[in-house]
Amino acid sequence: MPKVVVAFHSGYGHTKLIAEHVVKGAASVPGVAASLVNIAELPGPNADRSYPVQWNELHAADAIIFGCPTYMGDVSWQMKKFMEDASGIWFTQAWKDKLAAGFANSGGLSGDKLHTLHTLSVFAAQQSMVWVTTGVMPSIYTGDGKNLNRLSSFSGLMTQSGQGAPEASTDPADRLTAEAFGKRVAEAAVRWTKGR
Amino acid sequence: MPKVVVAFHSGYGHTKLIAEHVVKGAASVPGVAASLVNIAELPGPNADRSYPVQWNELHAADAIIFGCPTYMGDVSWQMKKFMEDASGIWFTQAWKDKLAAGFANSGGLSGDKLHTLHTLSVFAAQQSMVWVTTGVMPSIYTGDGKNLNRLSSFSGLMTQSGQGAPEASTDPADRLTAEAFGKRVAEAAVRWTKGR
Amino acid sequence: MPKVVVAFHSGYGHTKLIAEHVVKGAASVPGVAASLVNIAELPGPNADRSYPVQWNELHAADAIIFGCPTYMGDVSWQMKKFMEDASGIWFTQAWKDKLAAGFANSGGLSGDKLHTLHTLSVFAAQQSMVWVTTGVMPSIYTGDGKNLNRLSSFSGLMTQSGQGAPEASTDPADRLTAEAFGKRVAEAAVRWTKGR
Amino acid sequence: MPKVVVAFHSGYGHTKLIAEHVVKGAASVPGVAASLVNIAELPGPNADRSYPVQWNELHAADAIIFGCPTYMGDVSWQMKKFMEDASGIWFTQAWKDKLAAGFANSGGLSGDKLHTLHTLSVFAAQQSMVWVTTGVMPSIYTGDGKNLNRLSSFSGLMTQSGQGAPEASTDPADRLTAEAFGKRVAEAAVRWTKGR
Numbered sequence: 001m002p003k004v005v006v007a008f009h010s011g012y013g014h015t016k017l018i019a020e021h022v023v024k025g026a027a028s029v030p031g032v033a034a035s036l037v038n039i040a041e042l043p044g045p046n047a048d049r050s051y052p053v054q055w056n057e058l059h060a061a062d063a064i065i066f067g068c069p070t071y072m073g074d075v076s077w078q079m080k081k082f083m084e085d086a087s088g089i090w091f092t093q094a095w096k097d098k099l100a101a102g103f104a105n106s107g108g109l110s111g112d113k114l115h116t117l118h119t120l121s122v123f124a125a126q127q128s129m130v131w132v133t134t135g136v137m138p139s140i141y142t143g144d145g146k147n148l149n150r151l152s153s154f155s156g157l158m159t160q161s162g163q164g165a166p167e168a169s170t171d172p173a174d175r176l177t178a179e180a181f182g183k184r185v186a187e188a189a190v191r192w193t194k195g196r
Numbered sequence: 197m198p199k200v201v202v203a204f205h206s207g208y209g210h211t212k213l214i215a216e217h218v219v220k221g222a223a224s225v226p227g228v229a230a231s232l233v234n235i236a237e238l239p240g241p242n243a244d245r246s247y248p249v250q251w252n253e254l255h256a257a258d259a260i261i262f263g264c265p266t267y268m269g270d271v272s273w274q275m276k277k278f279m280e281d282a283s284g285i286w287f288t289q290a291w292k293d294k295l296a297a298g299f300a301n302s303g304g305l306s307g308d309k310l311h312t313l314h315t316l317s318v319f320a321a322q323q324s325m326v327w328v329t330t331g332v333m334p335s336i337y338t339g340d341g342k343n344l345n346r347l348s349s350f351s352g353l354m355t356q357s358g359q360g361a362p363e364a365s366t367d368p369a370d371r372l373t374a375e376a377f378g379k380r381v382a383e384a385a386v387r388w389t390k391g392r
Numbered sequence: 393m394p395k396v397v398v399a400f401h402s403g404y405g406h407t408k409l410i411a412e413h414v415v416k417g418a419a420s421v422p423g424v425a426a427s428l429v430n431i432a433e434l435p436g437p438n439a440d441r442s443y444p445v446q447w448n449e450l451h452a453a454d455a456i457i458f459g460c461p462t463y464m465g466d467v468s469w470q471m472k473k474f475m476e477d478a479s480g481i482w483f484t485q486a487w488k489d490k491l492a493a494g495f496a497n498s499g500g501l502s503g504d505k506l507h508t509l510h511t512l513s514v515f516a517a518q519q520s521m522v523w524v525t526t527g528v529m530p531s532i533y534t535g536d537g538k539n540l541n542r543l544s545s546f547s548g549l550m551t552q553s554g555q556g557a558p559e560a561s562t563d564p565a566d567r568l569t570a571e572a573f574g575k576r577v578a579e580a581a582v583r584w585t586k587g588r
Numbered sequence: 589m590p591k592v593v594v595a596f597h598s599g600y601g602h603t604k605l606i607a608e609h610v611v612k613g614a615a616s617v618p619g620v621a622a623s624l625v626n627i628a629e630l631p632g633p634n635a636d637r638s639y640p641v642q643w644n645e646l647h648a649a650d651a652i653i654f655g656c657p658t659y660m661g662d663v664s665w666q667m668k669k670f671m672e673d674a675s676g677i678w679f680t681q682a683w684k685d686k687l688a689a690g691f692a693n694s695g696g697l698s699g700d701k702l703h704t705l706h707t708l709s710v711f712a713a714q715q716s717m718v719w720v721t722t723g724v725m726p727s728i729y730t731g732d733g734k735n736l737n738r739l740s741s742f743s744g745l746m747t748q749s750g751q752g753a754p755e756a757s758t759d760p761a762d763r764l765t766a767e768a769f770g771k772r773v774a775e776a777a778v779r780w781t782k783g784r
């Protein structure tokens with residue numbers, strides 16, 4: 001049973017809401033187990049460089065979808081610290097050939113979210129993971145009227161939110177896009193796992 | 197008299213319209229001469245590696261603002277070819293210490309415009325130019341009601357347009373932002389020139 | 393039988409030599425058909441937006457590895473033009489779910505090759521392809537004495553060459569890394585094809 | 589008297605050594621005051637969003653050169669946290685029109701140092717600073733025999749070090765390049781300050 005984990009950090013709840021929709025989309029694929037891991041709650045590696053049990057869900061994943069806000073043009077420092085905590089995994093290449101994907105939320109329509117996605121994909125590349133792209137054609141080109149992939153992002157999912165409560169200040173189309181994106185990664189995980 | 201040149205390529209006229217507003221903003225600064233150069237009309241270097249006279253305006257500029265559409269995630273190939281035509285300038289570092297800045301237009305709200313801006317800034321860095329950033333705070337943060345820097349771009353100007361005629365399918369706020377951006381680069385050129 | 397195509401452009405033969413080693417590595421995987429396509433020789437789309445027969449090998453590929461020199465900080469303009477020629481493929485998403493990977497050669501040890509790799513991966517993302525990373529741990533960390541992944545690149549293959557003849561001015565370790573990289577992409581193609 | 593501050597983080601002393609050489613180069617320019625600030629020692633903003641006195645040196649700078657190691661493909665988390673601590677400065681745009689520049693050190697020859705430089709330049713752009721590029725032509729092109737800009741980096745300074753003691757495991761040419769880079773930024777600060 002392919003496992004998809006959404007590994008996220010959220011400062012004020014908006015990215016968490018998006019993460020939940022990504023999980024929802026992943027879980028909609030028959031046979032896929034999807035779950036959320038808040039990376040800000042993960043303890044760092046032990047003194048002997050082994051990893052606390054809280055990391056087990058990540059180790060067991062077939063695909064990990066990384067997501068966080070864009071703060072001052074890049075991933076949040078909590079996400080960056082998680083990446084460095086994962087350097088012991090890099091050294092042994094223990095996550096090699098897992099699938100990876102990424103998403104970024106911020107207050108601006110574009111802002112520097114692409115840079116955040118690149119930070120996530122560069123990290124995944126260091127881990128020798130395989131990067132699954134957004135795979136959701138923007139509605140401005142398909143004319144399906146759903147406003148999917150509203151921000152036209154291809155390297156990963158971009159969403160935009162205001163400063164109010166998460167439900168009220170995120171766009172319904174972004175939440176739908178998050179579901180389509182989660183579904184795509186899960187389908188890739190099914191295929192990739194089956195082909196092992 | 198500081199000279200600001202907007203060196204652009206436009207596929208269907210939208211980027212040209214934005215370029216004209218950038219020039220308008222630059223020209224609004226007292227004592228600045230601002231002009232447009234369509235890089236798609238520049239002949240390549242001569243056989244002896246010297247440059248045809250059409251390049252003189254660029255050579256004489258104190259600041260060059262590069263702009264083009266984002267096609268398939270990066271600068272247009274015409275812009276890229278221009279960059280390679282300019283490799284003889286790189287070799288002699290003849291543009292060293294000129295100011296540079298960049299803008300990108302595309303159909304999506306975000307898309308990969310940041311990547312296009314990075315291609316332009318990487319090119320400017322190879323030429324040892326000094327990169328002037330957007331400098332226009334998004335109205336979503338200032339609350340000035342003008343919708344300036346609508347897409348929240350800081351490394352350069354981002355604008356978005358539809359597929360209709362340029363005037364009708366670009367956002368008035370983007371055109372105003374283009375003017376503010378052109379003005380900022382021209383003011384930097386005045387300061388940089390004065391300090392020589 | 394999984395098909396891997398190396399789609400390259402080479403200015404002076406160095407990148408072509410690397411491309412040949414990537415193909416050699418891919419072809420070493422049992423059951424994989426690997427071939428080279430020089431994208432500078434591909435005619436653009438027909439007037440009716442269909443593609444000439446020379447594109448068939450790309451259409452039929454399970455994985456496409458894109459590679460080119462880094463000129464003035466980005467992909468060569470020929471590679472960029474190819475990307476724009478492929479915009480009709482983007483519109484129909486005909487290459488969706490193919491695997492992709494990338495490589496970049498230049499004269500400097502680092503230079504802006506990472507930017508070139510990002511241009512290639514952004515293009516692949518627009519095509520909704522799935523990006524296979526380098527997957528070759530640098531010998532400086534493994535201590536295997538082979539000088540593999542000499543430049544420590546993870547998002548794709550980086551190689552460096554001098555200005556002499558290709559054989560003489562590329563590093564044997566880079567050629568070996570190219571083979572390991574080609575092999576990795578081919579193995580991923582086997583797995584991805586099997587899991588369909 | 590133009591002030592240049594090198595704002596750095598160093599994990600094991602290698603980046604600190606490079607930072608010291610950047611300061612040395614900056615201080616070699618007549619009339620320039622150059623100093624080091626270890627950003628890992630800066631306390632975050634006060635509860636009322638004002639900044640502790642330790643930030644005064646940064647506030648007073650005419651140019652800030654940001655530098656840190658590349659860990660897992662991006663700036664160190666300490667540098668990223670500093671950037672977020674500086675978001676109150678961003679909101680008031682208090683650093684607008686200061687000069688900025690960046691450097692990155694890592695164990696690989698290329699690695700993802702360009703991505704680190706882009707994180708630094710994206711941050712500087714958010715602060716509406718003006719980005720000064722490396723400005724040191726690689727010796728492989730000038731033939732001066734000094735091995736300057738050994739890694740061929742243009743958007744900022746790249747250096748590479750081994751895992752031994754900083755003096756022993758950094759390249760003398762990288763240290764010289766750091767000095768040339770610091771000198772360039774200081775000269776730009778003189779010009780920019782004079783032109784105010």
